[in-house]
Amino acid sequence: MADAETEAALGEQPEEPRAGGRVQSVVAGAIPVLLGAVAAWLSFGLNIGSLTEPGPGLWPLIVAGLLVASGIGIIAVTAKTRRDTEAFTRGTIAVLAAAGGLAVYASLYEIVGFEVPTVLLLFAWLRFLSRESWLMSAILAVAVTAVAYALFIIGLNVPLPHLIAF
Incomplete structure (x- = not known):
């Protein structure tokens, strides 16, 4: 602006x-x-x-x-x-990369569970598309995944495939 x-x-x-x-x-x-x-x-x-x-x-x-x-x-x-x-433009490539990452996420989701693909997708989007620092990308990816886990799996009892059981 x-x-x-x-x-x-x-x-x-x-x-x-x-x-x-x-x-x-x-x-x-x-x-x-x-x-x-x-x-x-x-x-x-x-x-x-x-x-x-x-x-x-x-x-x-x-x-x-x-x-x-x-x-x-x-x-x-x-x-x-x-x-x-x-x-x-170059922005189009970023959109295609995000969509490709989402496709990989969807293919890994059922095989590996919710946690690992979610952390990897969020990290990749934050680091490479948003250009956040390595540390901030890692912290945010793990934190957002933890909040989503707590909300959907623990709080709402949604039957998502997941590795970590509480």
């Missing part, structure tokens, strides 16, 4: 983001459509159930539907308004 105020005081305008182009606009909408379609297909393998007796696949199906609708909305808005999306 101080940078924007400094630029305004100097009479400079903040830099406008680069336009990504029409192809990137379609890609930006197609990615959530494809992810949502795959997630919807996988959710049918989890037993959808009904609205009165939902199965484990109902919420993933709802989220998948929202992903598909969002992607279609992105494509429709960019086609109708003829406006481009922002160009992919």
Whole structure:
């Protein structure tokens, strides 16, 4: 915020983001459509159930539907308004890295339990995406995992897979 105020005081305008182009606009909408379609297909393998007796696949199906609708909305808005999306930047790489970390977390979660993947994911996000110090990243990752453990496993008795038993 101080940078924007400094630029305004100097009479400079903040830099406008680069336009990504029409192809990137379609890609930006197609990615959530494809992810949502795959997630919807996988959710049918989890037993959808009904609205009165939902199965484990109902919420993933709802989220998948929202992903598909969002992607279609992105494509429709960019086609109708003829406006481009922002160009992919270094920040895009950080988002992809965060999503990749979340995918690894989800794959390790059932195998290793709640604690270890959670500490590792939080540490990686804090250290490499937020650029916190090594010590602060370690302290926060362990502390937040401990609070989540206390809240969900001890307090709410949620049956999460975990290694540490109290």
